[in-house]
Amino acid sequence: MTNDTQPPSETIAQETLALAAEDLRVGKAERVTGRVRIAVTTDVVDTPVEMDLARTEMRVETVPIDRVLEPGEMPPVQTKRGETTVIPVLEEVVVVEKRLLLRAEVHVTPVTSSETLSTTVPLRRQTATVERVAGDGEVQATTTPIAEDRP
Secondary structure (H helix, E strand, C coil), rough: CCCCCCCCCCCCCCCCCCCCCCCCCCCCCCCCCCEEEEEEEEEHHHHHEEEEEEEEEEEEEEEEEEEECCCCCCCCEEEEECCEEEEEEEEEEEEECCEEEEEEEEEEEEEEEEEHHHHHHHHEEEEEEEEECCCCCCEEEEEEEEECCCC
């Protein structure tokens, strides 16, 4: 025989406690909060311009010579005297004998002059208009010249 002795039965109540935890996930998303409009305009502005111009004109003068060349004498050739170019003009004339007659010389001299030219030329200048449209529809516009004024 066995003597089984067991302790009196005690009821042990088991309760389950549920634990909760929060997880955090961070992200980003694009959201339109407003818009920007940009308009570029080009204006034409007449701008006065001054500049020095140099001009060279040729003064042509005919100098009569009327000298008969001696037989065997070489006819004159084109020469320069300073700034002046001398071009001989020859003509054959019939006499009892044929001789060259230096009829004239053409003297060509450059004449340089200078003048100041004042005129107005059209120049283009751009401006940019930027409009910011907020999410509530409010429009803010700013106009900015692209090129600074120059003298």
